[in-house]
Each structure stands twice: as structure tokens, then as C-alpha cells.
Amino acid sequence: MPEDEDFFEEHDSPEFADDENVENELYEHHRIIADKGQGLLRIDKFLMIRIENASRNKIQQAAKAGNILVNGEPVRQNYRVKPLDVISVVMAHPPRDTEVLPEEIPLNIVYEDEHLLVVNKDAGMVVHPGYANFDGTMLNALVWHLRHRPGAGPDAMPLLVHRIDKDTSGIILVAKTEEAQTRIARDFFDHTIKRTYQAIVWGTPRENEGTITGHVGRNLNNRLIMAVFPDGSHGKHAVTHYKVLRSYNYVSLIECRLETGRTHQIRAHMKHLGHPLFSDERYGGNQILKGTTSGTYKKFVENCFRLCPRQALHAKSLGFIHPVTGQEMFFDSILPSDMQSLLDRWERYVSGRGENQTSQ
Structure with missing residues (x-):
């Protein structure tokens, strides 16, 4: 698991069921330090291994948006991770597994x-x-x-x-x-x-x-x-x-x-x-x-x-x-x-x- 993960907090907790658990931004922040013995590996593959349930598409979207930083600088998805690299990733939270049914409700x-x-x-x-x-x-x-x-x-x-x-x-x-x-x-x-x-x-x-x-x-x-x-x-x-x-x-x-x-x-x-x-x-x-x-x-x-x-x-x-x-x-x-x-x-x-x- 990453050294430090910052997820939005317990969004489905029943204690907050009547008014939702908010005001939270819906993103994930991961900070990972590569091991001393880390071999050269594309960062998209590296993150697929190190971040639980991370999809390839989400990682690609993060790289495209400049949301993957290595030692403070944005990198492309084909960057090769080196020993002791400090990697910061911000990804939008994945959609919920439950189906959201359409309802005709007025909105402003x-x-x-x-x-x-x-x-x-x-x-x-x-x-x-x-x-x-x-x-x-x-x-x-x-x-x-x-x-x-x-x-x-x-x-x-x-x-x-x-x-x-x-x-x-x-x-x-x-x-x-x-x-x-x-x-x-x-x-x-x-x-x-x-x-x-x-x-x-x-x-x-x-x-x-x-x-x-x-x-x-x-x-x-x-x-x-x-x-x-x-x-x-x-x-x-x-x-x-x-x-x-x-x-x-x-x-x-x-x-x-x-x-x-x-x-x-x-x-x-x-x-x-x-x-x-x-x-x-x-x-x-x-x-x-x-x-x-x-x-x-x-x-x-x-x-x-x-x-x-x-x-x-x-x-x-x-x-x-x-x-x-x-x-x-x-x-x-x-x-x-x-x-x-x-x-x-x-x-x-x-x-x-x-x-x-x-x-x-």
C-alpha cells in the first residue's frame, strides 16, 4: 500500500445517512516513495500495482491532466520509475458500483x-x-x-x-x-x-x-x-x-x-x-x-x-x-x-x- 493515502472520508457511513457525509471533495490523493531497489518500470504499470483498485483508464486520465508528479514535476504515463522517486497522484474518485436510476425531478x-x-x-x-x-x-x-x-x-x-x-x-x-x-x-x-x-x-x-x-x-x-x-x-x-x-x-x-x-x-x-x-x-x-x-x-x-x-x-x-x-x-x-x-x-x-x- 502507498505510504500515505488521502481518501475522502467514510462517504457511505450510516451515521451520516440523512444529510450525507460532506463537504468533501471527491478525489483520491496518493503519495508513494519508490523502494531503494526499485527497477525501471513504466509509471502506469507501477501505479496499477501500488494503488488498490486503480484502473488503467483512471491512471491515464490522471497523467493526461498532469496529476501524476514525480519529485514535484508532472510526468507522462510512460515515465520509468527510479529508486526513491517521490510520486504524488490525484485521481477523481471512481463511480459508485450501485446503479443510479434516472428520475424525472426538477432541477435548477x-x-x-x-x-x-x-x-x-x-x-x-x-x-x-x-x-x-x-x-x-x-x-x-x-x-x-x-x-x-x-x-x-x-x-x-x-x-x-x-x-x-x-x-x-x-x-x-x-x-x-x-x-x-x-x-x-x-x-x-x-x-x-x-x-x-x-x-x-x-x-x-x-x-x-x-x-x-x-x-x-x-x-x-x-x-x-x-x-x-x-x-x-x-x-x-x-x-x-x-x-x-x-x-x-x-x-x-x-x-x-x-x-x-x-x-x-x-x-x-x-x-x-x-x-x-x-x-x-x-x-x-x-x-x-x-x-x-x-x-x-x-x-x-x-x-x-x-x-x-x-x-x-x-x-x-x-x-x-x-x-x-x-x-x-x-x-x-x-x-x-x-x-x-x-x-x-x-x-x-x-x-x-x-x-x-x-x-x-
Whole structure:
């Protein structure tokens, strides 16, 4: 086995069945150091031996995309491995073994060409089939969409490169070819994809702008949630940059820019900062964490929970270089109605115009 492998984390774990195990990029990273006695061998054959379940096609796609580096330099698939070569490989994760059945489900596709498409996903939609979610997913809808386009073949299949939680809304990038998938996987690995989220959190961070750095991994006492390990003792390196956009004293609208894409990264990082996402049941945001817990204020907050009964998180924008044309692409989206209505209510409340909202 390789000396160091970085796979996306337990994507089919039943503990995360209801909201998927995300926000993970869907790629594999392998780092291998050739033995001192390694004989000259083509790197594609070498990797077929050293990487479990690696297909020849995936290795060829990785080489074509410049995703196979030897001693820091990209090489072709016919490069011959030498003793003590340090080899780094990034490959898109292979398609799932389970068949994804087409389903006619409405989707908000904001861009599409022959190589990729961009979807603005509604909250409540699971991205792909998995444990306890076998149908009704975005992937089922995309299979239908691709197979019913003029000239589409029966094997048309969307290829995921990242994903977001079931109850998180917003922009998702999907590849339509293995070449595009492999090149985008490298961009995620190199952190050149620009992603911003907007979230409504409890309270207001002390600093209007800041960076949260801390490994994110499974909570050692509760596998249903993720935790932050600042000392790096568990989990994986994670970095979130945040900025307060608007403060309503009790809650704030913040922007988060991701460098890494770990499971529940924003949700875990903001809880670690002391400002859980509003209405986030898993991370304690579905309780009153700012203000009194009785009287008309309590009724007002309970109505807000009913208005937005999910974590208040939206994948707002995505910027990347087109994997084939090299064109700079950028997609933005407005806040969904539940989050916008939530902000409007808090605005009226803190301005003294929210007295009648407790009975709504």
C-alpha cells in the first residue's frame, strides 16, 4: 500500500445517512516513495500495482491532466520509475458500483456545456444515492436530464467532483466527462477552486473577519457530528475564512470562504468559534443561544426555527478555471427564501418593528 493515502472520508457511513457525509471533495490523493531497489518500470504499470483498485483508464486520465508528479514535476504515463522517486497522484474518485436510476425531478441547472454543468441545489435534496437514500437525489435527476437530451446516449452519467449537505442549499459543480472530472479534482486538491458560503449564526464573532484553522474529524464521543482538534491530534487539516456581513446582535449573517472541504467543516468550525449555525440541530444551533429563554422573545425565536427548520447555510458562489477551455468561470446565487425571510424577521425585530411576529 502507498505510504500515505488521502481518501475522502467514510462517504457511505450510516451515521451520516440523512444529510450525507460532506463537504468533501471527491478525489483520491496518493503519495508513494519508490523502494531503494526499485527497477525501471513504466509509471502506469507501477501505479496499477501500488494503488488498490486503480484502473488503467483512471491512471491515464490522471497523467493526461498532469496529476501524476514525480519529485514535484508532472510526468507522462510512460515515465520509468527510479529508486526513491517521490510520486504524488490525484485521481477523481471512481463511480459508485450501485446503479443510479434516472428520475424525472426538477432541477435548477444554471449552466451546462459538453464538459460540465452547474446546479443550484434546493435545501432538502440529497446529492447522491447512499445509505438510506436510494432515490430522489440530485444524481438521479441528473441521470434523467442527461439521458433525455437530444443525441444523448444510454450511458450518459454525471460525475461528481464535490458535494454539499442535504439541508444546505446552493451551487454544485458536476463533470460530464472523465477528463473534466480528473482536471477539476486536481483543482480541488490544489485549493484553486474559489468557494463562498453564507450562513446565519448565533451571536456575532468578536472579530469582523478572521480565519479558523483546526483539524476536523469525527467527534470522539458522538460519531454523528464532527469536532475540531486544534492540536491536530485527530481529523484532517481544515481552514475556513469568515467575514461578518450583517449583525443583528442576536444573530449574524456571515460569509465563509473555504480553503479545504472537510465533512461539516463550516458547521464544526463555527461551533468551535462559539457561534453555531442558526437552527443547526446537530451542532446545538436549534436552541436559544443568545437572549432570554422566555417570554415573547422565546416565541419569536421558535417561529424563526419553524420558518427555517434546517441549518441556515447556503453555498453562494463557485469560481474555477474551465477544465477544457481554460476560461475563468464564476457562478453566484441569491439567498434562498427561507434564509432571506429569516434575516428580514431579525431585521424587523432588532429595529423594534417585530412586536407582532411572535404569533406568526
